[in-house]
Amino acid sequence: xxxxxxxxKYRPQxxxxxxxxxxxxxxxxxxxxxxxxAHAYLFTGPRGVGKTSMARILAKxxxxxxxxxxxxxxxxxxxxxxxxxxxxxxxxxDGASNTGVEDIRELQRELLxxxxxxxxxxxxxxxxxxxxxxxxxxxLKTLEEPPENVIFIFATTEPQKVIATIISRCLRFDFKRIxxxxxxxxxxxxxxxxxxxxxxxxxxxIAQKADGSLRDALSLMDQVLSYCQSSITExxxxxxxxxxxxxxxxxMIHNITAQDSAGLITLINELIGKGSDIQELxxxxxxxxxxxxxxxxxxxxxxxNPDNLELxxxxxxxISDNNLMYMMxxxxxxxxxxxxxSNPILILEVTMxxxxxxxxxxxxxxxxxxxxxxxxxxxxxxxxxxxSAVQPQPPREHKHAPSHPPxxxxxxxxxxxxxLLPFSEASFTQIMPKLTDRxxxxxxxxxxxxxxxxxxxxxxxxxxxxxxxHTGFNTLTQNQQLIDETASSFFTAPIKLRFIYDxxxxxxxxxxAPLSPEQIIDNNPHIxxxxxxxxxxxxxx
Numbered sequence: 001x002x003x004x005x006x007x008x009k010y011r012p013q014x015x016x017x018x019x020x021x022x023x024x025x026x027x028x029x030x031x032x033x034x035x036x037x038a039h040a041y042l043f044t045g046p047r048g049v050g051k052t053s054m055a056r057i058l059a060k061x062x063x064x065x066x067x068x069x070x071x072x073x074x075x076x077x078x079x080x081x082x083x084x085x086x087x088x089x090x091x092x093x094d095g096a097s098n099t100g101v102e103d104i105r106e107l108q109r110e111l112l113x114x115x116x117x118x119x120x121x122x123x124x125x126x127x128x129x130x131x132x133x134x135x136x137x138x139x140l141k142t143l144e145e146p147p148e149n150v151i152f153i154f155a156t157t158e159p160q161k162v163i164a165t166i167i168s169r170c171l172r173f174d175f176k177r178i179x180x181x182x183x184x185x186x187x188x189x190x191x192x193x194x195x196x197x198x199x200x201x202x203x204x205x206i207a208q209k210a211d212g213s214l215r216d217a218l219s220l221m222d223q224v225l226s227y228c229q230s231s232i233t234e235x236x237x238x239x240x241x242x243x244x245x246x247x248x249x250x251x252m253i254h255n256i257t258a259q260d261s262a263g264l265i266t267l268i269n270e271l272i273g274k275g276s277d278i279q280e281l282x283x284x285x286x287x288x289x290x291x292x293x294x295x296x297x298x299x300x301x302x303x304x305n306p307d308n309l310e311l312x313x314x315x316x317x318x319i320s321d322n323n324l325m326y327m328m329x330x331x332x333x334x335x336x337x338x339x340x341x342s343n344p345i346l347i348l349e350v351t352m353x354x355x356x357x358x359x360x361x362x363x364x365x366x367x368x369x370x371x372x373x374x375x376x377x378x379x380x381x382x383x384x385x386x387x388s389a390v391q392p393q394p395p396r397e398h399k400h401a402p403s404h405p406p407x408x409x410x411x412x413x414x415x416x417x418x419x420l421l422p423f424s425e426a427s428f429t430q431i432m433p434k435l436t437d438r439x440x441x442x443x444x445x446x447x448x449x450x451x452x453x454x455x456x457x458x459x460x461x462x463x464x465x466x467x468x469x470h471t472g473f474n475t476l477t478q479n480q481q482l483i484d485e486t487a488s489s490f491f492t493a494p495i496k497l498r499f500i501y502d503x504x505x506x507x508x509x510x511x512x513a514p515l516s517p518e519q520i521i522d523n524n525p526h527i528x529x530x531x532x533x534x535x536x537x538x539x540x541x
Contacts, residue, residue: 006218010190012053013074013083015061019186019214020178021050027173028054029070032061037068038171040143040152042128044159045175048213051155054175055124056082058153059090063118078118089118095127095156104131104138111147121150128154129161136163143169177212180204180303186214187221191232196225198232204305205237242280244271246308249288250315256327257318261356265349278344282335286328292316293324323358330354420492425458431490438486439479446479453499461495463487466502473501 012018015025031037041058043051060072060079072079081087093107107123115121125131131139143152143166154170156162184203191198206224210217220241228236238245248271255264271281291301295309295316304312319327334351338344421427440447449472456464467473476483476499488494521528 005222006190006194007215007222010218012050012057014072015057015070018050018054018057020182021054021175024054024173024175028058028061032068032070035068037062037151039146039150040170041154042159042162042167042170042172043153043155043175044172045157046177046212047157048210048215048217049175049178050214051175052124052126055153055155056090059087059120059122059124059151062120062151063087063089063122068119087118089115089120090122090124092124092126095125096130099130099132099135101132101134101138104135104142108138108142111142111150115149119149121147122153123150124153124155126155127157128166129156129158133163136166140165140169178214179212180207183207183210183212183214183217187217190218190221196230196232199234200307201234201305202232202237204303205234205241205243208303209241209243242275242277244276244281244284246288246311249285250311252285253288253292253315253318256352256355256358259356259359261353264352264356268348268352269345272345278338278348279335282331282338282348286331289324289328289331292319293321293328296321296324326358327355421490423461423491423493423495425455427491428458428463428495429455431487434490435487438489439483442482443475443479446475446483449473449475450483456500461493463495463497464500465497466500468502468504470501470503473499 015029018025041055043054045051057072060067060074060082061070062068063078063082064072065076065078066073074080074083078087082090085092091110098104111121113121146152152170154162154166159167159172159174184200184207187203187206188200190196191203202224206217206220209220224232224237224240227240234245237243248267251267252264255261255267268281272278287303291304291312292315294301295312300309301312330351334347337347341347421431436447436451439450449467449469450465452469452472453465453467453476456466458464465476467476480497480499484494484496487497
């Protein structure tokens, strides 16, 4: 077979060629330079980040004719055999196909034989987490004390499935996902070597699609090359993977902020009519909103091409942080609803209409609070005694209502103060149910104890409250500040509640005076008869 896929053709052959794993390559190179070679290694991490390649490079480093060395020559026959996978002393085992105890016993029998031509016999077990528990246990003793010329290298994507006794006998190295910029840099090197014409935006799309896996990125590049041949454009890449241009998501945001429901629904139907998948459409919009959120937080998303940052910034300025979070929350819920719906297009259309009408929604909690204050203010004006003569009011001018919506007053404005009540015995009695309801949102126990209190008296700005529960008294005094602040929010001036503990009077039952011996005998005929017959004399001690 003449053609070799890019993932195999450009597999790393030295430590320097492994991208974004410097925290591991530096340790291994230092260990090789100082001859501190361990007998067992465990490589963990996501797929396609270089675990098996690192294992082969380590095998070449210890068995190279010039080694052990941190820079294998890749020229001697041992290095070439390891690269091609034909080395007799480097055995690669698939953990998923050799899961039983018999496979481990066969391996243990092979350990008795010395390496045929190399310094070390190296076993690379890929996907080691697939071994059964009994196979792991059979490997324990051998792994703890292997022959001097044997090295084990385990690789796995699920380290949590490897038993702790195996992990404790290995040097563990955790590989990380490869950043988008590093994947783009590697793709640029490969496209240059392959004489492929491309642009950075295309490489960024492939790198994002790879999700941190360089092997996946090279496989995606092979797929794109099969479609585009030797010249890759952004439109070709999006066509191959069914991705929408960034400008489409920008148009969606413009329609949403402009409250253009009709334009938004028309755009959605056009995309679906051209074959766009609904789930992919939502996923793409979620990723776009996530990038906008990071930009508004002052963070540059590594997945975004620097050439497009200005477009992202302009779109982010159109929408607030709260609206971004609301949109993402609604889209996530829509994804879940679509999975179980027989009409996913309808659900998506309803979601888009909701997004385009976000400005019509308001903070429900704030509206409820204002309604409560208006209601209390109206009740106070009705029930408050009139202490002064009614003065005739001059006629007011009737002005036309403003065409624009009213602006909500801030708590410090005159209009907001008109909603607050003047402190009095009557007004405090009226707000008590509201006060307990407000406190219940913070602590039901505090609200219950407050409701059981009785009003004992009033002073300038203080209300005395009595309670007969010692536990309730402690709870109320511990939350004194919160109670005072909540109660003050109803009045034009701050007030304070002072709690008094009234210990309940313990009614003691009257204890009868003790009876004398004579009274006891007189009250009991049987005892009296016995005393008389026997001639006993009663003595009071």
